[in-house]
Amino acid sequence: MEMFWLIPLFPGASALILAVFGKWLPKKYVSWQACLSVLASFGLSLVSFFGLLRVSAGSLPVIKTLFSWVAAGSFNADLSFQLDPLSSIMTLVVTGVGFLIHVYSVGYMAHDNGYKRYFTYLNLFTFAMLILVTGANLVLMFVGWEGVGLCSYLLIGFWFEKHSAANAGKKAFIVNRIGDAAFILGIFFIFLVVGSGDFRAINGAIEGGAFTQGMATLAALLLFAGATGKSAQIPLYVWLPDAMEGPTPVSALIHAATMVTAGVYMVARMNLLFSLSGAAGQVVGLVGGLTAIFAATMALTQNDIKRVLAYSTISQIGYMFIGCGVGAYSAGIFHLYTHAFFKSLLFLAAGSVMHALSGELDMRKMGGLRKYLPLTYPTFLVGAIAIAGVPFLSGFFSKDAILTQAFAQGRYFLWALGLMGAVLTAFYMFRLVFLTFFGEERLDSHAKEHLHESPRVMTIPLVILAFFSVVAGYAGLPVVLGEKANLFDRFLEPVIHPGHEGHLSIGSEWLLILASVAVALCGIYIAYVFYLKSPRTPHRVVARFPAIYRLLYNKYYVDEIYNAAFVKPMVNGSRAVYDTFDLKVIDGTINGTAAATGFAGKALSFIQSGLVKDYALVILLGVVIFLGYLLF
Amino acid sequence: MIPVGWFFGLSILLFVLGVIGFFVKRDLITMFMSVEVMLNAANLAFIALAKGSGSPAGQVIVFFVITVAAAEAAVGLAIILLVFRQKRSIKAEDMDLMKG
Numbered sequence: 001m002e003m004f005w006l007i008p009l010f011p012g013a014s015a016l017i018l019a020v021f022g023k024w025l026p027k028k029y030v031s032w033q034a035c036l037s038v039l040a041s042f043g044l045s046l047v048s049f050f051g052l053l054r055v056s057a058g059s060l061p062v063i064k065t066l067f068s069w070v071a072a073g074s075f076n077a078d079l080s081f082q083l084d085p086l087s088s089i090m091t092l093v094v095t096g097v098g099f100l101i102h103v104y105s106v107g108y109m110a111h112d113n114g115y116k117r118y119f120t121y122l123n124l125f126t127f128a129m130l131i132l133v134t135g136a137n138l139v140l141m142f143v144g145w146e147g148v149g150l151c152s153y154l155l156i157g158f159w160f161e162k163h164s165a166a167n168a169g170k171k172a173f174i175v176n177r178i179g180d181a182a183f184i185l186g187i188f189f190i191f192l193v194v195g196s197g198d199f200r201a202i203n204g205a206i207e208g209g210a211f212t213q214g215m216a217t218l219a220a221l222l223l224f225a226g227a228t229g230k231s232a233q234i235p236l237y238v239w240l241p242d243a244m245e246g247p248t249p250v251s252a253l254i255h256a257a258t259m260v261t262a263g264v265y266m267v268a269r270m271n272l273l274f275s276l277s278g279a280a281g282q283v284v285g286l287v288g289g290l291t292a293i294f295a296a297t298m299a300l301t302q303n304d305i306k307r308v309l310a311y312s313t314i315s316q317i318g319y320m321f322i323g324c325g326v327g328a329y330s331a332g333i334f335h336l337y338t339h340a341f342f343k344s345l346l347f348l349a350a351g352s353v354m355h356a357l358s359g360e361l362d363m364r365k366m367g368g369l370r371k372y373l374p375l376t377y378p379t380f381l382v383g384a385i386a387i388a389g390v391p392f393l394s395g396f397f398s399k400d401a402i403l404t405q406a407f408a409q410g411r412y413f414l415w416a417l418g419l420m421g422a423v424l425t426a427f428y429m430f431r432l433v434f435l436t437f438f439g440e441e442r443l444d445s446h447a448k449e450h451l452h453e454s455p456r457v458m459t460i461p462l463v464i465l466a467f468f469s470v471v472a473g474y475a476g477l478p479v480v481l482g483e484k485a486n487l488f489d490r491f492l493e494p495v496i497h498p499g500h501e502g503h504l505s506i507g508s509e510w511l512l513i514l515a516s517v518a519v520a521l522c523g524i525y526i527a528y529v530f531y532l533k534s535p536r537t538p539h540r541v542v543a544r545f546p547a548i549y550r551l552l553y554n555k556y557y558v559d560e561i562y563n564a565a566f567v568k569p570m571v572n573g574s575r576a577v578y579d580t581f582d583l584k585v586i587d588g589t590i591n592g593t594a595a596a597t598g599f600a601g602k603a604l605s606f607i608q609s610g611l612v613k614d615y616a617l618v619i620l621l622g623v624v625i626f627l628g629y630l631l632f
Numbered sequence: 633m634i635p636v637g638w639f640f641g642l643s644i645l646l647f648v649l650g651v652i653g654f655f656v657k658r659d660l661i662t663m664f665m666s667v668e669v670m671l672n673a674a675n676l677a678f679i680a681l682a683k684g685s686g687s688p689a690g691q692v693i694v695f696f697v698i699t700v701a702a703a704e705a706a707v708g709l710a711i712i713l714l715v716f717r718q719k720r721s722i723k724a725e726d727m728d729l730m731k732g
Contacts, residue, residue: 610731612663612724613655620651 004048005064005081007091008130010037015123022116034119035102038126042095049088057494060084061200063136070139077197082136086495089333090133090265093340097257098126100461104348105249107457108355118158118247125151129258133265138187138197141266145183145230148259149176155254156246168242175239179229186222193219199269203497206272213277220273220280224287227263232314233291233321238559240314244306248351251306256313256347257340264320264336268329272497275327285325285406289417292318294556296424300431301552304361305350308432312387313343315421319402322414328405330492334476335402337488338394341472342386345465349380352454352462353436357447363432368441372451375459377437379466384433386469388426389520394473400516401476401486407512408504419519426523427530434531480509639680646673660712660722664705671701 014037018030025033055062061084069079102122109118128147135141157169191197193215194205205211211219227233232240243255254260267274267284274280292315299311316339323332354361356373370377386393389400399422406415443451453459476488484490504512530537542549551557646669653666675694682690716722 608731610728612727616654 002062002064003044004051004062004083004091005066005134007041007044007048007095008127008134010040010044011123011130012127013037015120015127018116018120018123022120025116027115030116030119031106034123035099035106037123038095038099038102041126041130042092042099045088045091045095048083049092052083052085052088060494061087061136063200065136074195075191077137077139079140080136080198081134081140082199083134084495085491085493086265086268086333087133089337089492091130093337094126094129094133094258097340097344097465098129098253100464101249101253101257101344101348104252104351104458104461105247107455108249108351109247112247114158118155121151121154121158122250122253125155125254125259129262132262136199138190138199138202141269142184142187145226145262145266146180148254148262149173149180149230152176152243152254152259155250156243158246158250162245165245168239168245172239172243175236176229179226179236182222183226183229186219186226189215189219189222202270203272206276211273211276213279216273216277217279220270220277221283223266223270223273224263224280224284227266227321228287229263231260231263231317231321233263233287233318234294237291237295237314238562241307241310241555244304244310248306248347248354251310252344252347252351255310256343260313260317261320261336261340264317264324264332267321267324268333268496271324271329271495274324275497281325281327283325284321285411285414288318288321288323288325289414289421290318291315292322292421293417293424294318296421296428297552298555299428300424301549303363305353305363305366305432305436306347306361308363308428309343309346309350312346312425312428315425316343316387319399319418319421322406322418323402326402326406326409326411326414328402328409329496330489331398331401331405331476333492334488335398337475338386338398338469338472341465342383342393342395342469345379345383345462345469346387348458348462348465349376349383352376352458353380355454355458356451357443358450360444360447363435365442365444365447366436367439367443368437370437373437373453375453375462379459379462380437381433382466382469384429386473388429388524389422389516390426390524391517393470394468396516396520397473397476397478400478400513403516404478404504404509404512407508419515422516423519423523423526426520427527430524430527431531434527438532439535478509478513480506480513636680636684639676639683643673643677643680646670646676658723658725660715660724660727663724664708664712668701668705671697 014033018025018034022030052060052062061082063080063082065078065080067079068076070077102119105118105122109115112118125148128144128151130144132141132144132148135144153169153173156172157166159165160169187197190202193210194202196202206216229236240255240260244251246255274284295311295314295318299308299315302308302311316335320332320335320339323329323335353366353369353373353376356369356376357366360366382393386395389396399418403415403418403422406412406418441448477485479486489496530541554560650666650668650670650673653669654663657663657666675697678690678694678697682688682694712722715727719726
């Protein structure tokens, strides 16, 4: 496990080879190399994980410093990697889910012209994400953070010949820049206070009292602003729904399982800082809670199958931030870990549906697909049940852990938001299931001709992910089943510094669990009534509340508001500056200089008569003057 | 024995003749010949000085000048020939391609 720092290396090397030699490599070789490099990383992650279990908590984290990377005066950063329970879980999720998605992509992208480019980017993304989670200081983390942002941009705009895809890529990149600007300010501030970006040094400084509460709040909020960009939280979530323009496996890997959860990882990594500043925790929890419910309501009315899942992702990350906000960092990470399985499963299954329907995304043109897709349907159903929070599947355990902690900390408002979000989650997921797989067939005749289940290379990853969506939750059983039942919490204990954990009586724990179960089943039942039992109900509801429906259907007009408030003034302002300053002042100066030079040249050009004799006369004159000077 | 000063006098006379010829004549060949006259005026001055001072340096320089003048004559005549082919004229005032 001393070799854990090699984990990012395999996909990185593979990406490099594909980028340089990809043109000459056969397609089959590209598939094998891309998948096996991630599998090798996964193997090494597993080895490191088991190695970590044998290491005593006192000697954590395991640090591997390769060399001094930046040394400029008092600013120092090493190229160093660290392994502790948190990064170990992250590497397992990234490489495990990443490997399955690589395999799935072999089938999904088989007929795409950009096949090699696609796997280059995907490998590069895995590399950057692994750097992000294994880096031992803020600088290296930031390198990974920007690297995944770049790959996200490249992959959203993968089909760049499509105008909307190119625009979506730009939108994602620019919105992320806003968050990243704050994030890098936060890093600078921490450097200013601590004098180092090393996580151990930062934690040591916090424990040593280098931060006052106000300073901690400032640093934590700046970092969290970066997280709202990357993890698509209010107010910077707008890029994620548009990011669905990318290939579906990309949505599964980057925009559901790994990259968008980087913000949660970062908050958990800096948990001492966030715990020290109570206010920052309040903000994190509130933003998470509001996002969870806000995004869930937007998911209710969307007809694009991937967009529903995108809003669902935003909402679920909101849950993770509720967990972090109430100090239950391990619950947040636990939800990150279970969410990676069931959300990538849902995306991949949605991709499989699209594949079967020749690229159809609109749920109004689906329906009754249950009997045509005998493997996609049950796996999708498992994912939907898991995310809805039905007991005994992974999503239930993790969501319940967060809500219980929110309640135990006395943050009843967040708990209520989460519970309401849970009803909505169950509702929109089963709306998706019923509209897609049940009911009458509303297929295009063209799509119906080509209707087929996906090849095995795509369905096997679905089955594996479905298996983990069921069992992954058993790593973190609720406290009611015994104090020691939550293996996940105990594993993370060396990283997550114990806060003031609220404790509830067994009775109230059971009550909370019952409440979670009740809302989940309630949401599913409402969806059943709306879309299966009496399919006219949705129309009646819409007719009853047209204003609310329009508001939700147009996503609260947030894009329009942002356009009017930020984009338009920026574009108009830039244009005004361009017209007045660039065109008149800068261009005027440049053109003026050129004109003056030209005029002077023209004025002096009479000297150049082009006649040999004139030149000779000037030489003679020069000689005479020179001689006269010498002689007299 | 003729005094050195006479040689200088002749040299200056030749040089001034060359300069006048260069400016008065209009065709390139005559101008070119005038340049040669000027060169040889300088050569004569060198030789006279070498004889007067007893140092061989001036004579050596004259050899160099003669060599260079030979090369220059070849190149110069070739240029004049080419100019004539282009313009059907060897009048100096017709060559004003470089007029600003």
